[in-house]
Amino acid sequence: MSKKAGCRVRVVVRLRPVLDEKERCKEPCVRGIDEKHLEIFNWRNDQETIKYNFDAFYSERSSQEDIYQDSVEPLLKHTLNGQNASVFAYGPTFAGKTFTMIGCASDVGIIPRSVNKLLSIINAEQSSTDEWNYTVNFSYLEIYQEKVYDLLEPKNHDLLIREDRERNIFIPGLAEKEITSFEQFQKLFIPASHKRTTASTKLNSRSSRSHAILLLKIVRVQQVAPFKKLTGKLFLIDLAGSEDNRRTGNHGIRLKESGAINVSLFSLGQVVDALNQGLPRIPYRDSKLTRLLQDSLGGTAHACMITNIAPEEKHYSDTYSTLNFAAKSRHIINKPFTRESTEKPKRASKRKSSEESYTLKTPPKIPRRTPDMLLTNTPFVTVRKDSAKPKNSLQPFLSPFLRRQANFAESVVTRLEILEQSILSQMRPPVEERIPEQTEQEDLLRQLEESRQQLKLLQEQNQKLKEQRLSELQNEQNSTSDCLFQKIPLVKKKSAAKLVDKSNSADGSGQPVKTKKALQNVNTQSPDLQFVKIVHTDSQHGKENVTDPGQQKGWAVKLNRELQDKHNSEILHILNTGTVKQLKSLQSIGEKRANLIHGWRETHGTFSKVEDLQRVHGLTKKTVESIVKNNLLSKLMFQ
Structure with a gap:
């Protein structure tokens, strides 16, 4: 199937029988019209009904076998062909979701039937042909209060949800168990299902307090060319039901559990609405449940949603909202595709006999060199006389390999042996490493000591130069x-x-x-x-x-007194002829002092010397000295 092709989510509705004896005499709030249509009373007008159209409707007289054969079994072939499939039960509490998915000992549900059917198909195909090799693994987890827990191998911490490069959702650390028969699956699944969190409420004596997800992974590898590898997954999901705490009587920990369940189901409704409206962002990450259902709703899996409802009139509001959600989910389009790769299987190496393994482990005996051996084409061997010297030898490198190959032609083996002998004959014998004599070692040590002394002397001289500097x-x-x-x-x-x-x-x-x-x-x-x-x-x-x-x-x-007098004359000139703005240019004379000096000059005439500034009202002797000093320093600094 191409990536652009799409398929719609299949939505079926199952109506459970009336369980309350008091409600048997009353007319149910919902009834089926035919195999695909049903109607429910309109709460706004008792004289009218609301009709729904689904892919299939199963009445209270339908069996587990009917639902499995019509809606679930056709999806199993996709997992064997390298595609994903998903089946999940949805509905309010006490509507029969867990019974539909698991069943009982006398009437098993969808999970046991699907696993048994897949293993039967795989075993039958493997017994008839050796072209394909199958590997089946399964995992089982629950989402309890927005935390992911492993049911096969319980861990004391929440598991994380990740996404790989190909946008596949996976959970690191989640246990996977390989199975080859249905009996092996039952031995692992039944104890794990008992670990799922359940509790008693007013509506259900064994109410599921978490969402349970079983993941079945089928890997199909071709043993002949072109060596295809197909990987398919089957998700079997039992969702916890939405609860009205006023009717269930939840309090304490039960109230907290129902709150987490309702929040996750609300996020699921938000995802369905976003998919139907074609929004650019789908809120998969708002909940752990929607994150794991990302492949089932709007993803790449063939999906089937089994909607469970109750016929009693007291469950009318839950039934009405459940049917509306199922009707919206029917418009979701998924885009499945085949996950195919090419992987050449590794051949199992031939097990060596005990004699061969012993022969290989035993080191070969080195023959003594003779003058005749030097004239032949045999490899040169250096005999180590001292244990401290390394062993350098030229040994055959093709002959041991050729002896272990039985499918080589004799002509090829002969040519390879001749090539090996030619290469070994042209190679020079290795030169043994010469160990330095005792006198050379002493000379090296003496030179090293002299170098150390020179280095120490240089360091001392450098330190003296630093101190002097x-x-x-x-x-x-x-x-x-x-x-x-x-x-x-x-x-x-x-x-x-x-x-x-x-x-x-x-x-x-x-x-x-x-x-x-x-x-x-x-x-x-x-x-x-x-x-x-x-x-x-x-x-x-x-x-x-x-x-x-x-x-x-x-x-x-x-x-310098002369230059100081010259500077004072310059200041006196500004005091006698300058405007207010020019007076403000002098150091320590601001707006107020400039106005006082200018006003005094207009009244009394010019100044005869700089010290006459003391006659201005508001300027003391100390202030005048400060003015002269500051202007002189400014002249010195900025000249």
């Missing part, structure tokens, strides 16, 4: 910290300590020549020091000494 850097940092501004250059970045140490080469003034030249360069050549000059202050007498700075301990910076 670190001390120089520290002295340079100390000399840099003595300067007031970063723009004052140091003489070749040498520390003051080195300059003092070379005082022996000083001239008659007692000052070192290099230090004196450095100070001359600082005072004359650097344009950044027009407003400052470096002088020394005696920490004890407070006197300045510019001529002999090398013999003193401290250094200070004194401003």
Whole structure:
């Protein structure tokens, strides 16, 4: 079947008999019209009925065999041809879903009948021909409160649901049991079905509290060309029924279980609605149940839904909603396809006899070399005299293989043996590895020790150089910290300590020549020091000494008076002629002070000197000094 072809989900309805003695005398709320149609009373109008059309309708007189032969058995052939099939029972609680799927000892249900039929077909085909080899595995799980549990090999944790590259749903860690007969299946399935969670409610003494899913995997491998491999799966699903807690009387853990069941069935209805409406996103991931039914509804499986309903009038609301869901599910289209691959089967290797295995395990005896052997085409063999020396030998590499092949022609074997002898004759004998003598080993050890000593000496010298460089850097940092501004250059970045140490080469003034030249360069050549000059202050007498700075301990910076007066005249010019905006350009003079200065000048006239700013109301002597100082520093920093 092509991938584009599709098939509709087959929906059948089964009406169970009336079980309540009090309801037998009443007319049922639903009745069948023919083999495909049924009707139910209209709750809006008692005089009318609502009619439904399905693929098949089974009345209360129908048997398990009728449902199996008409709706389930035709799907089994697809699993043998490499396709998937799915059968699941749907309906409210106490509608007979578990009986339909499992049955009882006297009247078995769909699961035992389907497994028995598949195994019978496989055993009959394997007995008649050896063309195909079959492998049948089955798994059994339940979904209890949105958690997946293994029923064959119970585990104490929830199993995860995954999807492979081909978008196939699988459960890692789920146990698989291989079966070859129906008796073997019963031995595994019956104890596992007893592990399924059930409980008693007001409507059902043995109500299923979980969704049970049985997965049957059939692998069919062709033993002759073209060696096809077909993989088909059969899903047999018994869903838990929806419950009305007001009628079932659930409370406590039963109430929590019914809530989880109703939520998963609601997600199932959402999936059916999305498929019928053709929505781009189908909410399969909203529930563990819909995730596992992804292949059955809108997937790649031949699906059949068996809808179970109850005839009693008290179950009218559940029956009505169940029939509406079944009618919507009938419009779902699946797209089955054949899962086929090519895999050449591995031939079983011939079991060796005990004598051959013993001969192979026994190491061959090495013959002693003779002069005659060197003239022949036999492989060269190096006899190891010392156990510490490696064994290097040239042995035949085709002859042992040819002796084990019985289907080779004699001419082919002869040519291969001749080729082997020619190759071995042209190969040179291996050169034995020479073990170094004792004296050579001692020389190597001595050279190694000398190399270690040289390496250690180099490391010590490197450490001394690092320490010397670190001390120089520290002295340079100390000399840099003595300067007031970063723009004052140091003489070749040498520390003051080195300059003092070379005082022996000083001239008659007692000052070192290099230090004196450095100070001359600082005072004359650097344009950044027009407003400052470096002088020394005696920490004890407070006197300045510019001529002999090398013999003193401290250094200070004194401003050039002439240049300072020139700068003050520039500030005075701005104070006398500048506008408010120009006054604001001076340091420490904002909007308010500029207006005060401009107003005073308009009233009293110009300033004779910068210190006259103290006469302005609001400007103190300290403020005026701060203005002069800040403008001077700004001139020094940004000139």
